Amino acid sequence: MLSKLLFSVSIAIENIRSNLMHTFLSVLGVIIGVAALVAILSLGDGLENFARDQISATTSLRSIIINPKTSVVTEGIRMPIENHPSFTLDDAEQLQQKFAKQAFVTINKQRSIQIASEEDSLRFPAILAGTTDLRLTGLKNDIRAGRFFNEADLESAAQKIILNNNFATKLSEPEESLIGKNLILENKSFEIVGVMQENGNDQITRGYVPFTSFFESGPDTRTAMVEIRSNRVENVSDLKKEAESWLDANFESGSEGFTVVTNNFRVEQAKRGVLVFKIVMGMITGIAVLVGGIGIMNVLLISVSERTKEIGIRKATGAKKRDILFQFLAESITVSLIGSFLGLLLGLLLVFSLFPIVQSLAEVPFHPAFSFDTLIIITVIAILIGIIFGTYPAWKAAKLQPIDAIRIE
Template identity: 45%
Template sequence: LLHTFLSILGIVIGVAALVTILSLIDGMENYARSQITETTSLRTIIIENKKRQNIDGVWVDNNDYPVLTSRHLEDLESKLNNISSIDCRTTGSAMITALGDTLSTATYFYATSADSLNTVRINMISGTHTFEHVSSAIVSKTLAEVLKGQSSQSVLGKKVSMHGREYSITGIFEGEKESRRRIVVPLSSLSDTIIQNNAPKLVIEAEKVEEVEHIKEDVESWLATNFEDVKQHFNIITNKMRVEQARKGLVMFKLIMGLITGIAVVVGGIGIMNVLLISVTERTTEIGVRKAAGAKRFDIMLQFLSESVTVSMFGSFVGLILGILVAKATVPIVKIIVDVPFEAGFSISTLGIIAILAVLIGIVFGTYPAMRAAKLTPVEAIRRE
């Protein structure tokens, strides 16, 4: 009885560890998916330049790339169907100076060909989100506070200078977890040199998620028609690809951790095999009597295999329950450490893996003892007794 308990305990610990690890990784995958979905749109398609390229295993800067412009945007827009918006964007860093005083500060600039920020996930605090004229600028709350300084007046209407051009602040926004100093201006207000140096990208929003792949194919066809060496110069990115990349990375991590914790399950299976070998020795007389009564080898094998599978399934079930409890108990600790709304995930695939594993352990580690029992003859059993 003690041997059986210890073998079951090995299975319980191994399966519990496996369930805990898989549940936490499933939770990580769910969190990654939700973050990508919340912060971006799955309907978005991005065409951007490859600023670096791999030459003979060495990554080098690619400065000779074709620049996407508003002209390309208009041409591509005329070729695409089922899109809700398309615009040309670029980002970079610059020094911004408040006119009328000596205040200067470094900032990130964001330029877009769109006439408003409807397609960008931000929250307007004051002013307007549309560009009233080519010299309009919309700034982040953080930058507005810097430009405001000790003054009690709002920065709306304030004149600032960037890249040698004068802008008038017409709106203030606050992005999710926004802490950077940012200014948003019309793309047409930037010089050709600045646009060339900061590699604009085209951002397309499909009307439906189902249309993304079709639009991506149309974009690839358009690029092939208008540019040479498309694969060398351009990337076409969809947020569905990001979700898939995150999923593949977590699947690999899950596989590695599963193999590591699976060692404990194997140890538990070896424990079952040892218990059954001891059981075969202790039940030699019983096996001999059954053989003498007409039991066949298959009957004896089936008896010991069923016992092995039963012990394995019972241990796996207890391990499953224990693993779920441990995973739930671990979640608050993870939340404290990483400060994210993380929850353990219990997928059908995890439960299926445990069920299959329980049967496999019972069969694999019960086969050898069952074969030894089946090979015993009545005469040998009596002689041993």
């Protein structure tokens, strides 16, 4: 079988060489169509990568928020749940060990509080949040002054506080001068160690303390929640399932006692949008590919007419119909593969050479990309074109009678 295939390919290449210009003009449609298809797929891959990068930068889309259910709605009435489940620092540490290579885990808790300066010269309400890692609070990772918490602060339950930008503004002092000063939080003195940028929350006055330093007072303290921040957006769905299994194994109420929330649907929306772009544009460029397939069929029909004596002699010496059919199908696929390969090179050349010019003019914030999937798609298309448009010429050659073929010549 392999020897037959190699023999057929060698004959196909020889025929291409003997009719080089005619073959080239006939497969030009395939070359142009495949080049356009490669350009569309490369742009689509680039758009998908860009969307993925933007989504990954939007940290909430990589987050899994787990909140204990503290109430239930029955017949339109919200009723509190007695003995509802709650998270501890040990729970967060267990989850961090479980997802050590896949995600960061933090535990957060917050409540309303009255803020007072050390001299008691001003007072205002704010939100006090206790956390194990500020990188996972949904804030932009920008420290405007001072520093973040460290492990020593968490282990020693240090009375340190980091202010968001709105909080620092209310203190009416330069941010650098706030570092080292103390705030009185309900008769507890907390040292300001940093000021942090919190985008999108300009109206919220919030301070962050180590989770071990967080203190509860009054009924407004919220139940601790756990946030799992995946390293990759693609892993969010799997991590959510694993987290729910962990809840089932470690809490009497199981995962039913918690709300597990993600924003992963936005990732799927982006994927579907790019997929629609690829399909629609691929269908448009597919017209050129079909035209190229007709050109290949034309080449093979001419080849059948020019090689009738060869076909007759092969049949007279014992070649069967399937041998002739296989011969011309192999030639059709070879011609299609060569045309598709040239189209692949042309498409990549055009995209990666011309796109920088477009990018400089339009300031497009993404780059085209070439993936292994594109190579597979082009190869499959080439084989399908060879089979679909080579079947009729191959069938026509196979049905020739030996004596009639020799007499025509």
